[in-house]
Amino acid sequence: MKYSINTFNNFDHVSDISLESILSTISVVVPAVVSLIVAFIEIPKIIAQYLFNIEEDNNMNAIIKNIQDYDSTMFEMEHKIDRVIEKQANNIIDEEIEDIPEVTNK
Structure with a gap:
């Protein structure tokens, strides 16, 4: 100028x-x-x-999805483990009941 x-x-x-x-x-x-x-x-x-950055948003969405998938998988596994432990405990109790001699009234 x-x-x-x-x-x-x-x-x-x-x-x-x-x-x-x-x-x-x-x-x-x-x-x-x-x-x-x-x-x-x-x-x-x-x-x-x-x-x-648009890529950053996509990466953040992928991370959140992976965390959610991991959480749901872990919840399912924990629930299955609890059921297995409960079944095993019931089987042990059933076996103990079978081991008790029957008392007969004579």
């Missing part, structure tokens, strides 16, 4: 400004303005891409 202002300040009258000086100023100013606009548009997109 400073370049373009200094370029036009070098001329004494507006009529002294040539097409070459206008084009040289435009060739410097336009790319600078465009790069600023692109920076303001693209930099937030890039930041958002890394800040809110």
Whole structure:
């Protein structure tokens, strides 16, 4: 910007400004303005891409699903173990009952 202002300040009258000086100023100013606009548009997109990564959400969902699957599997196993222990305890009690001699009243 400073370049373009200094370029036009070098001329004494507006009529002294040539097409070459206008084009040289435009060739410097336009790319600078465009790069600023692109920076303001693209930099937030890039930041958002890394800040809110979609892959991270998918990985988090997979971790939660695996934890839930593990918990349900462990609950089933624990329930089965409790039933097996209960059956074994009942069998031992049944065997003890069978070992007791029958008392007959004579």
